[in-house]
Amino acid sequence: MNLSGTKILFGVSGSISAYKAADIVRLFSKNGAEVQVVMTSAARDFITPLTLSTLSGKPVLTRFNDPESGWWNNHVELGLWADLMLIAPLSAHTAAKLASGYCEDLLAATYLSARCPVFVAPAMDHDMYQHAATQANLNKLKKAGCHIIGPEYGSLASGLTGQGRLTEPVDIYDCIVNYLKYRNSLSGKRALVSAGPTREAIDAVRYVSNSSTGKMGVAIANELLARGCAVDLVCGPGVSEPVNHGITRHNVVTASQMHATCMELFPKADLSIMAAAVADYSPSNPASNKLKKESGKEALTKVEFKPTADILAEMGRHKGQGQYLVGFALETDNEEANAKQKLQNKNLDLIILNSLRDAGAGFGTDTNKVTMISKSGEILPLPLQSKKSVADELVSFITSKMAK
Numbered sequence: 001m002n003l004s005g006t007k008i009l010f011g012v013s014g015s016i017s018a019y020k021a022a023d024i025v026r027l028f029s030k031n032g033a034e035v036q037v038v039m040t041s042a043a044r045d046f047i048t049p050l051t052l053s054t055l056s057g058k059p060v061l062t063r064f065n066d067p068e069s070g071w072w073n074n075h076v077e078l079g080l081w082a083d084l085m086l087i088a089p090l091s092a093h094t095a096a097k098l099a100s101g102y103c104e105d106l107l108a109a110t111y112l113s114a115r116c117p118v119f120v121a122p123a124m125d126h127d128m129y130q131h132a133a134t135q136a137n138l139n140k141l142k143k144a145g146c147h148i149i150g151p152e153y154g155s156l157a158s159g160l161t162g163q164g165r166l167t168e169p170v171d172i173y174d175c176i177v178n179y180l181k182y183r184n185s186l187s188g189k190r191a192l193v194s195a196g197p198t199r200e201a202i203d204a205v206r207y208v209s210n211s212s213t214g215k216m217g218v219a220i221a222n223e224l225l226a227r228g229c230a231v232d233l234v235c236g237p238g239v240s241e242p243v244n245h246g247i248t249r250h251n252v253v254t255a256s257q258m259h260a261t262c263m264e265l266f267p268k269a270d271l272s273i274m275a276a277a278v279a280d281y282s283p284s285n286p287a288s289n290k291l292k293k294e295s296g297k298e299a300l301t302k303v304e305f306k307p308t309a310d311i312l313a314e315m316g317r318h319k320g321q322g323q324y325l326v327g328f329a330l331e332t333d334n335e336e337a338n339a340k341q342k343l344q345n346k347n348l349d350l351i352i353l354n355s356l357r358d359a360g361a362g363f364g365t366d367t368n369k370v371t372m373i374s375k376s377g378e379i380l381p382l383p384l385q386s387k388k389s390v391a392d393e394l395v396s397f398i399t400s401k402m403a404k
Contacts, residue, residue: 001177004032008176009082009114011107012052013094014042015166016157017123021047023169024088025055028176036078037061038107040094064106073106079113086176087111088149089123089166092134099137099144117179121149121172126162145246147226149175178392179226185399187228192269193221194262194276194311196236198255202303203287210277211363214239216328217275219391221247224271227395232265234258236276255279255308262311266318271398273326274312275352277363281305316347324402326394330354339373350374350398358384372397 008028012021021037028035035056039049049060061073079085087094087107094107098120103109111118120141128134129151142148150167167175195217199207214235221233231247236258250265252258255278266272284304312327319325327348329339332355339353353371369384372394382393 002032006033007083008033008035009085010035010037011087012039012043013091015089015091015123017089017166018043018046020169022051027173040105040107075109076113078110082116084116085114085118088121090120092124092128095137099140119147121167122151123166124164125158126164129164182227185227189270190230191224192232192265192272193217194234194274196239197277198236198279199253200279200282201286202283203291205290212277213364216387219387220273223391223395234261259309259311266315271324275328282308313346324349326350328352332356
């Protein structure tokens with residue numbers, strides 16, 4: 001994407017991964033963006049201003065004023081100048097300052113003055129990232145409207161392995177470019193997305209469920225929000241928080257609860273993507289107490305089940321003019337034929353086929369390999385890639401269809 005004329009305010013804080021800031025600046029600059037770098041004093045211990053100044057073609061700003069020239073670096077003007085602000089890496093210390101409104105340095109003061117969208121990419125050791133104080137600060141930034149990129153799971157400078165690694169520069173760049181490219185493509189639209197499993201009780205402590213983590217649904221919800229869509233995300237148990245706080249989350253546990261919530265929200269949705277793994281059957285008579293295992297007794301051999309409501313089919317029956325409906329099909333045999341049958345039977349506009357035969361796809365992974373099948377007969381297989389990339393391609397396809 002040609003970023004000519006795009007003004008990027010790029011903040012760098014004190015983290016060992018600050019050395020990757022050079023690659024980020026280079027990616028934006030070589031594609032035409034005008035990049036103004038603002039560094040904290042701690043960031044200069046990890047990468048020199050000269051390096052970033054050379055790559056950006058602009059003097060790097062680190063203080064409110066230049067002691068030699070007496071020039072004042074006006075944080076208000078910087079905040080008004082930018083089309084987008086990115087802070088990468090965002091250290092735990094700088095996150096705490098931004099979340100609390102402290103503006104003792106130029107970067108923090110500029111953040112408080114920025115009227116443009118703000119993206120931050122945290123980077124720190126695993127335990128620092130997981131600490132309740134850091135999580136509280138990141139949640140404050142989410143509520144303030146910041147888009148949070150990462151961090152990733154991997155090897156860390158401490159020698160440990162865990163979550164806290166800075167998202168790779170090219171992925172940060174792609175995230176920003178996608179936002180700039182598509183941020184208004186679904187403006188004014190409302191989407192309903194379901195994610196994760198349901199739990200169907202056998203007794204007071206046991207239940208029937210599946211291995212869905214909701215990662216695919218969350219990735220789709222994030223992508224929709226990035227393109228200007230208002231998003232309702234109906235989540236089964238165990239689904240991680242979506243990256244963007246602007247998503248309205250509805251927590252449910254059972255298939256019955258998911259059915260009720262989805263059908264309540266569906267009439268207002270322009271677009272519905274049902275990515276949840278909803279139980280097809282539920283125990284008919286769950287015990288209100290814990291079923292005891294008694295010595296010498298036979299094992300529990302029979303639990304009667306009843307079918308749950310078919311949420312997707314009911315949506316298909318009630319789908320109105322202009323509503324776009326997407327389902328998922330996880331198959332093991334006759335995959336394409338079964339998916340096409342589901343597409344037709346449930347009056348869908350698009351179905352996303354997953355095969356359990358594909359390594360790296362399905363439940364619990366960070367990657368997925370899917371085939372998109374539309375009601376008009378298009379069959380679009382996608383390669384194995386991150387679920388974020390799948391969400392990007394899926395939403396791009398849907399957006400092109402809804403625009404017609």
